[in-house]
Amino acid sequence: MKNWLYLHSHAIGIAVRRLLRQPVGTLLSALVVGIALSLPAAGYLLLDNVASLARGVSGSPELSIFLSNEASRADIAAMDKRLGTDGDVASYVFVSRDEAMRQLERSGLGDVLGGLAANPLPDAFVVTPAAADPALYQSLLARFGEWDKVEHVQLDSAWVERLHALLELGKSSVLLLALLLGIAMVIVTFNTIRLQILTQRHEIDVSRLLGATDPFIRRPFYWFGSLQGLLGGVVALATVWLAVYALAKPVEGLAATYGAVFSLSGPGAQESVALLAFAALLGWCGSELSVRRHLREKLS
């Protein structure tokens, strides 16, 4: 074990020296890898933010029961009582036509609504079903629709479904982007290691003559690739944080204009470690492919 650690620390030392020997090349490679990785990382983060926003507003779909204009206070009170005792209803709120009007005005439609002679909006109950069950939604939809003085019942889930479908599409796109850029990163590392092998050929030959095993010769290249990937991961992480920092205020401002409170959040500790590990792993993969190909050529 001690010997194993010693050999690895020696390999890390060689890899670090090789990285430091060409600071400009190392920096450029880290930037290429970092920028390539920052795109899917930023995409993932954006989706994560949107998903958390969607979770906040769509914990479960709601049913809106719009009352007819003839509904009296007594009718409303009766409906309120029925909803309060309905076991399939988790919660409900009554939104009067005046309240609905005020909400619309707050959302920025005040100018449009000001031109109307009378409030065209109906009184409504907004109902949250007791369970997230599509069959229950349909049953409540039918039941409430049969009530007297009910004009229309609407299940507010279509937009949520569309949002989730868009999020799924976004996830697939980010995954595809990550795959493509991951392959690009492996190719970049493959080529860097190929050049390393060419420049280190003399050292490889001498080491072989002195009894170096294949793992001994390969190890510094693996570490080199992994460290280069790790540096790229650090660049990607910094880029993402920079983007979050730069966009946080404009996004908050945009959300505020819609009367919403939303702030962009950067990658957490777990996501950061995952990104760095993924970057290092891709670097290792590129090294592995390159070393297998080019050191085998060297041996023949």
Add this chain to the structure above:
Amino acid sequence: MIVFDQVVKRYPGDYVGLGGVSFTIRHGELVVLSGHSGAGKSTLLKMIPAIERPTSGVVSINGQDVSRLRASAIPYLRRNLGLVLQESRLLYDRNVFDNVMLPLVITGHPPRDAARRVAAALERVGLGGREREMPAGLSGGEQQRVAIARAIVNRPSILIADEPTAHLDAAYAREIAALFKSFNEAGVTMLISTHDERLFMEWRPRRLVLGKGMLIRDLAA
């Protein structure tokens, strides 16, 4: 003990490097291998650390058949041999200490003991105290001595040298030859190929003479 038994080496194009060479070198012998250019000296020497494999015949080192050794076992064979080649083959981006240290790093030697061994090897070749110098700043003879220190740092029982004095002037060449003799006196089996046998004649070595890939003379010490 080094045994060559009917060793043949043919290269593509039917060029014969060795045409059936047989000899035995006993432990502690000093053997000088000579012959004209293209006689097969380097080919023969490369068979011992398995840099080259024979087309037929057997090469064995201390009872181990090197000619049929698995590729993964070759590094372990080389660790027990000292190799000195025509060019010093030093790493010019590392100092003298790191160059001599390399075989010990490869074998995973504990650093403190390794440092002691490096110092002793450099002392032995007359370069004590020059550990921090870079190879490019040394003369050809000094570079070759660094290569020799690197070859002996693992304390091999067999030392193989391929034209170790080829690029050195007469004074440096005599120093190197004397160094090899001192190793042999310490019990190391030596096989040295050279164009200039006279360098070693005063020690009455055994002489193997090659010509056109054949052993044409085996002159006992």
